[in-house]
Amino acid sequence: MSEEKKEFDRGSALSIFGSDRREDFMALVFALAIAFAVYIIY
Amino acid sequence: MVYTRRSSALFIIGIIMLLIWFLADNGMLATYIEHLGGAKYKYLNELTSIPLYFGVVAAVIGLWQLLGKHSEGHWDYYSSTIAGGMFILLIAMLVRWFIAPEIAVLGTTMGKVGDTGKYIHKLLGLNYVVLGIVTGIIIVNVFKVPDWAKNGVRLSRLGLKTGVILLGTLYSAAELTNLGGLSIIMIGFFVLGSVGMVLWMGTRRKIPNSMAGVLSAGLGVCGVSATVAAAPVVQAKSVEIAYTIGTILLWGVGCMFVFPIIGNLLGMSYVQFGAWAGTGILNSAQVAGAALAYQPDGIETLKVAEIFNITRVLVLPIIVLWLAIWYVKREENVTETVNVGQVIFAKFPVFVLGFILLFALSTTGIFAPPNHYKGKYFANTTEQGFKESKLLKAEQITLLMAEAGKVQREDRKAALARLIENKKVMSIEDDTALRGLINAKVMSKKANKVLKGAHKAVRHTAKKIKAFRQWITWLFAFGLVGLGMQITIGSMKQAGGQPAIIGGVVGFTKAILSLVVVLLLVSETV
Numbered sequence: 001m002s003e004e005k006k007e008f009d010r011g012s013a014l015s016i017f018g019s020d021r022r023e024d025f026m027a028l029v030f031a032l033a034i035a036f037a038v039y040i041i042y
Numbered sequence: 043m044v045y046t047r048r049s050s051a052l053f054i055i056g057i058i059m060l061l062i063w064f065l066a067d068n069g070m071l072a073t074y075i076e077h078l079g080g081a082k083y084k085y086l087n088e089l090t091s092i093p094l095y096f097g098v099v100a101a102v103i104g105l106w107q108l109l110g111k112h113s114e115g116h117w118d119y120y121s122s123t124i125a126g127g128m129f130i131l132l133i134a135m136l137v138r139w140f141i142a143p144e145i146a147v148l149g150t151t152m153g154k155v156g157d158t159g160k161y162i163h164k165l166l167g168l169n170y171v172v173l174g175i176v177t178g179i180i181i182v183n184v185f186k187v188p189d190w191a192k193n194g195v196r197l198s199r200l201g202l203k204t205g206v207i208l209l210g211t212l213y214s215a216a217e218l219t220n221l222g223g224l225s226i227i228m229i230g231f232f233v234l235g236s237v238g239m240v241l242w243m244g245t246r247r248k249i250p251n252s253m254a255g256v257l258s259a260g261l262g263v264c265g266v267s268a269t270v271a272a273a274p275v276v277q278a279k280s281v282e283i284a285y286t287i288g289t290i291l292l293w294g295v296g297c298m299f300v301f302p303i304i305g306n307l308l309g310m311s312y313v314q315f316g317a318w319a320g321t322g323i324l325n326s327a328q329v330a331g332a333a334l335a336y337q338p339d340g341i342e343t344l345k346v347a348e349i350f351n352i353t354r355v356l357v358l359p360i361i362v363l364w365l366a367i368w369y370v371k372r373e374e375n376v377t378e379t380v381n382v383g384q385v386i387f388a389k390f391p392v393f394v395l396g397f398i399l400l401f402a403l404s405t406t407g408i409f410a411p412p413n414h415y416k417g418k419y420f421a422n423t424t425e426q427g428f429k430e431s432k433l434l435k436a437e438q439i440t441l442l443m444a445e446a447g448k449v450q451r452e453d454r455k456a457a458l459a460r461l462i463e464n465k466k467v468m469s470i471e472d473d474t475a476l477r478g479l480i481n482a483k484v485m486s487k488k489a490n491k492v493l494k495g496a497h498k499a500v501r502h503t504a505k506k507i508k509a510f511r512q513w514i515t516w517l518f519a520f521g522l523v524g525l526g527m528q529i530t531i532g533s534m535k536q537a538g539g540q541p542a543i544i545g546g547v548v549g550f551t552k553a554i555l556s557l558v559v560v561l562l563l564v565s566e567t568v
Binding site for chain 2: 008009010011012013014015016017020021023024025026027028030031034035038039041042
């Protein structure tokens, strides 16, 4: 655990985000951006 | 801390991608593609587009990372993930386009296995999904993830979550109602059953209440997220959380590889397998892995499995509440009070709400014409899209007639009879019944191919929906290769002692019981 902390001083060993909530929101932002791109392009 | 490594790796990855595109686009891979299956090779369109887009991005950013100045900050932190992200993507590309087809060629030359009637690679599910995860596991445990890629590997869960949210665009209201009802019954029974069983076994085996509480959430609900959500209400210690996560990973990774093999041996339909994986596998990521491993070139199994998984996540608040009450009753000296409502609000996975949002957007018809899910071309007039050339041929009709006796269900029998009589599918109800017949795998492969052709003649997938499917496939491929890179022997070694025994007993019971229930009760179509 301490090794992981040294390696990344932000986020966790499993995610670049500090919390699951932030990761969920970013996933939502990406999904909406992709949906918008698909809506415009196709 | 400056995260961006001054390395040529990302630039080289970009050049490799561009080289793949160049060779494919100029026909220089034609001989090799012929060896991989020729006309049956499905990825030529992807080869001539995807590596170009990502190759340009990787090469440009790679040059900047190699030659530019980097200083500490948000931009440095987030842009440093691109190298690892592209590394995962390149592995996913190589596995999907070349390694998996090569293994399929090898498996086919070895012939079918005994009485199973299946080739070894099909039986073991050695497709791009499984091979991608295995490649990830090998890289992290044998070679180690390179320093410049370490930060990007942590993007894999983001990829999986984005994929799940986008999956919301692919369900029709009818599908969600059918599957939702089924999943609520099954998940309700199995989640509550496994939480209760862990708590009961925990008491019998005299493990601390905090350990039993956190283990029950992990094994009962949705793995790692549930473990983290339940930890504060049962005041679990770090070592207990680590034990639980280790147990879930060990069991989940095993299931991810074993479930598709059992599914293949039993000849399960997509709906049956999706329902089983979504109920029996402990962790969300491994549910997606098993579903895609079972059906790598289609999305039906994943759709079913994810509905079950999302239903399971939605049960999380109830479990947290149950555990909070259970823990307070059993621990007389609870000094620290926990606000359960606050824990539920803080830990509830928002990406599930994103899935519902995208589903709601999709039902407005903005991504597909209103009649997309209703189907077209059922009428027999040219104005409504009828084409003589789309009718079934005489030899196809003969084949269907020869196999009609195999069909048992009345609605499917009737739909098949109408198809034979009219040489085309006549209504949305018949189409649904015939798709159920295909998924049930009652008829031969040849007959199923004819049925699929008849379905395609009346149902056309909208371009936007096709694009979504491709995005979802790649997001899951990306997420699962990255997931493989996070499965270290060390993390699984954390499992041990009583939690591993309880986890094994509960996991095994849940997998077997849910398999029996699915085989007995589930037969609907997606």
